[in-house]
Amino acid sequence: MSADTYPASDASSDPSFADESAAKAHQAEHAADPVMSSAIASNLRPCHHCGTVWEDAPDDAHCEVCHSPLHVRKIDSLNRTWAFLIAACIMYIPANLMPVMTTTTLLDEQQDTIMSGIIYFWVDGSWELAIVVFIASFLVPLFKLVSLIILTVSARRRSSWQRLQRAKLYRVVESIGRWSMLDVFVVSLLTGLVQIEGFAKITAGVGVAAFGSVVVLTMLASLSFDPRLIWDQDEPVSNENAVPSPHVDLQEQ
Amino acid sequence: MYRRPDLIVCEECDAVHRRPVLRRAEIAQCQRCGAEMERDTGSRQQRLLPLTVASLIMFVIANSFPIVEIELQGLTSQTTLIGAVKVLGMEGMSLVAMLVMATTILFPLVQLLVLFYLLLPTAHGVNRPGVKTLLRIMQMVRPWGMVEVFLLGVLVAVVKLSNMATVIPGVALWAFGALTIVLTAVVSFNPRYLWRSLVIARIEDADPVKDGEPVR
Numbered sequence: 001m002s003a004d005t006y007p008a009s010d011a012s013s014d015p016s017f018a019d020e021s022a023a024k025a026h027q028a029e030h031a032a033d034p035v036m037s038s039a040i041a042s043n044l045r046p047c048h049h050c051g052t053v054w055e056d057a058p059d060d061a062h063c064e065v066c067h068s069p070l071h072v073r074k075i076d077s078l079n080r081t082w083a084f085l086i087a088a089c090i091m092y093i094p095a096n097l098m099p100v101m102t103t104t105t106l107l108d109e110q111q112d113t114i115m116s117g118i119i120y121f122w123v124d125g126s127w128e129l130a131i132v133v134f135i136a137s138f139l140v141p142l143f144k145l146v147s148l149i150i151l152t153v154s155a156r157r158r159s160s161w162q163r164l165q166r167a168k169l170y171r172v173v174e175s176i177g178r179w180s181m182l183d184v185f186v187v188s189l190l191t192g193l194v195q196i197e198g199f200a201k202i203t204a205g206v207g208v209a210a211f212g213s214v215v216v217l218t219m220l221a222s223l224s225f226d227p228r229l230i231w232d233q234d235e236p237v238s239n240e241n242a243v244p245s246p247h248v249d250l251q252e253q
Numbered sequence: 254m255y256r257r258p259d260l261i262v263c264e265e266c267d268a269v270h271r272r273p274v275l276r277r278a279e280i281a282q283c284q285r286c287g288a289e290m291e292r293d294t295g296s297r298q299q300r301l302l303p304l305t306v307a308s309l310i311m312f313v314i315a316n317s318f319p320i321v322e323i324e325l326q327g328l329t330s331q332t333t334l335i336g337a338v339k340v341l342g343m344e345g346m347s348l349v350a351m352l353v354m355a356t357t358i359l360f361p362l363v364q365l366l367v368l369f370y371l372l373l374p375t376a377h378g379v380n381r382p383g384v385k386t387l388l389r390i391m392q393m394v395r396p397w398g399m400v401e402v403f404l405l406g407v408l409v410a411v412v413k414l415s416n417m418a419t420v421i422p423g424v425a426l427w428a429f430g431a432l433t434i435v436l437t438a439v440v441s442f443n444p445r446y447l448w449r450s451l452v453i454a455r456i457e458d459a460d461p462v463k464d465g466e467p468v469r
Contacts, residue, residue, distance in 0.1 A: 038267040046262035049389055050448035053257040061254060065453055066385050121413075129412055132405070167265060167286040178399050181356065185399075185406025188353045190413065191344065192337025193321060196328050200417070204346045212352050223396065228267040231285070246261070246270045246281040246290055 038231065045070045077226040081152050084221035089145060091213045098207035101187050105200045113207060114138065114183060136182040137211075144180075144218045147173045148225065155229040163230055170227045177219050184212045258457075263290055294446045301442055302372040308435045309365050315428035316358065321411055325418040333425065334358065334403075356399040361436065364398055367391045368439065371451060384451055391444045398440060401433045 039046055045054045047063035047070055054063065054070060061070045074080075099111040112120070114137050121130035147169050154161060187208045194202040261272040263283035273281045275293040283290050315334070322331035332340070334357060341350035367387045375381060407426060414420050 037269050039262045039269050040267055042269055044257065044260065044262060044269060046264070046267075048264075049392060049445075050452065051261070051264070051445055052448075052453065053260045053262055055255040055257050057254045064254070064256070065456060066389065066448065068389065124416065126412055129409055133409060136405075164286060167288070170265075171288070174396075178396070178402055179405075181399050181402050182406050182409065184349065184353065185357070185403045186410045186413070188337050188341055188349065189320070189332070189407060189410045191346075192332040192340045193323060193330060193410070193414070195340060196325060196330050199328060200325060203344055204341060204349060209346060209349050212349050216352065219396065227265045227286075231266040231268075246273055246284055248273055248275065248279050248281050 038228075040072050040228075040232070045072065048074075073228060073232075074224060074226040077224055077229060078152055078156050080224040081148065081221045084217050084224060085145065085148055085152065088214050088217035088221060091210050091217060092141065092145065095141075095207060095210040095214045098210060099205035100183065100207040100211060101190060101205050102203045103194075103200070104203070106198075111205065114211065117183070133182065133186075136179045140176055140180045141214055141218060144173055144177055144222070148218065148221050151225060151230070155225075155232075158232060160233070166230050167227060170222070170225065170230070173222050177215070177222055180215045180218075181212070184208055184215065261290055263288055289443075292443075292446065294442070294450070297442060298446070298450065301368065301439065304435050304439050305365055305368045305372065308432060308439055309369065311428050311432035311435060312362065312365060315425045315432050318425040318428070319423040320407060320425040320429065321414075321423055322421040323414055323418040324421065331423065356397055357403045360394045361398040361400050363394050364391055364440065365436075371447065380455070381451075388444055388447060388451070391447075395440065395444065398436075400429070400436055404429050404433045 039053070043056060045057040045061070046052070047054070047066060047068060049068045050063060050066040052063055052065045054061070057070050062068065063070055096114055099113055100117070101112050103110045103112070118130050118134050118138070121127070121133060151166060151170055151173075154166060187204050190202045191204045194200055259272055261270050261281070262268070263270065263286060265288040266283060266286040268283055268285040270281075270284065270290065273291065275281060275291060277293055277295065279293050280289055281291040282288065317333070319331035319333050319336075322329055335354075338350045338354045338358075341347075341353065367390060371381065371384065371387060407429065411420050411422070
């Protein structure tokens with residue numbers, strides 16, 4: 001359970017893996033760029049749900065702690081990501097071209113797309129909000145689509161290009177994706193609120209459904225992408241099994 | 254198949270590390286990709302139950318009162334979140350209505366109720382039924398709760414309307430603001446760490462396994 005017991009217990013359990021690692025771990029910590037063994041190369045299977053690490057697990061094994069299946073990688077990760085991405089790219093077109101809402105007043109009827117809503121904000125003086133909506137509704141989905149395409153293509157080619165930067169890019173994509181739901185919520189609330197019969201009425205347009213589907217599809221794409229594929233190599237660079245200790249930082253509380 | 258409690262594997266890059274012994278408030282990061290792997294959650298986990306209860310109370314208030322009221326030439330109109338979802342559903346936008354309902358009402362509520370149930374203290378040694386299923390549901394639902402995005406959406410809608418009508422903020426608007434703050438504190442707690450305290454710790458208590466010894 002604790003790192004204190006590591007060398008003694010390990011040597012008894014698995015000589016092939018641990019003997020060298022106990023000896024080399026110390027050196028590896030001070031090396032400039034320690035070569036890390038990945039779980040897949042060390043015959044280890046971490047459980048995706050509870051984090052328990054299993055050794056020597058058979059192919060169809062289930063985690064004995066939480067009973068979920070133990071996969072080395074997410075199943076069919078790249079194919080699924082591609083499928084969601086292509087669907088999202090297709091829906092991205094109607095999402096931007098179709099009206100997201102229709103405002104009917106006594107005098108006229110006005111249809112708004114995502115972009116015309118942003119321009120309306122910009123012209124009308126509240127440029128701060130125009131920027132917020134522009135980022136959330138236009139830049140974020142576009143950035144997500146482009147980033148995920150880069151990540152998927154480079155993972156498929158097992159490229160070693162900028163691995164750390166790509167891992168960080170994936171983290172950014174995961175954390176910002178939800179914010180593009182902004183326009184869906186704005187339209188929903190306006191539709192629910194502005195229902196003064198015969199005087200002013202706002203109805204949601206088809207564009208908002210398309211836009212919502214882009215958000216959901218890109219979120220599904222980023223959830224089905226397995227970031228560990230960024231680090232996978234065809235063959236291990238070295239069979240050095242150094243097991244380093246993680247960085248430990250003091251948390252701001 | 255052996256359990257290796259002495260090791261920890263980075264979820265994001267698969268690098269193997271020795272499991273560190275963390276002191277108070279320490280975070281262990283992966284040496285290769287920098288992802289957070291483990292954190293000492295002691296004091297945060299103690300605060301989780303009160304925060305969950307606070308969130309549940311705010312959730313009820315936020316959903317039972319109107320969010321905003323508009324006044325136009327003497328005519329008024331107001332809506333709750335559920336009211337907006339209903340209108341969307343009636344206008345033939347039932348998929349969008351379901352999406353809004355799931356991300357702002359259903360999923361956050363599921364998360365809060367599951368947490369509340371799991372964190373309630375029990376007598377020592379009593380096994381809570383359904384812990385594993387509920388924890389997995391919580392992990393699945395976590396990315397899809399979007400209350401904070403909804404709050405920003407409300408603010409944008411209010412500004413949009415202020416040109417056209419008089420906007421009177423309702424009780425639920427403030428409640429949503431408070432809910433966003435407490436809920437952010439609750440959901441920033443990664444449910445992965447609950448596996449350790451609620452499930453794995455109990456297994457180790459009941460059947461102490463030495464490192465690397467076969468479980469079966």
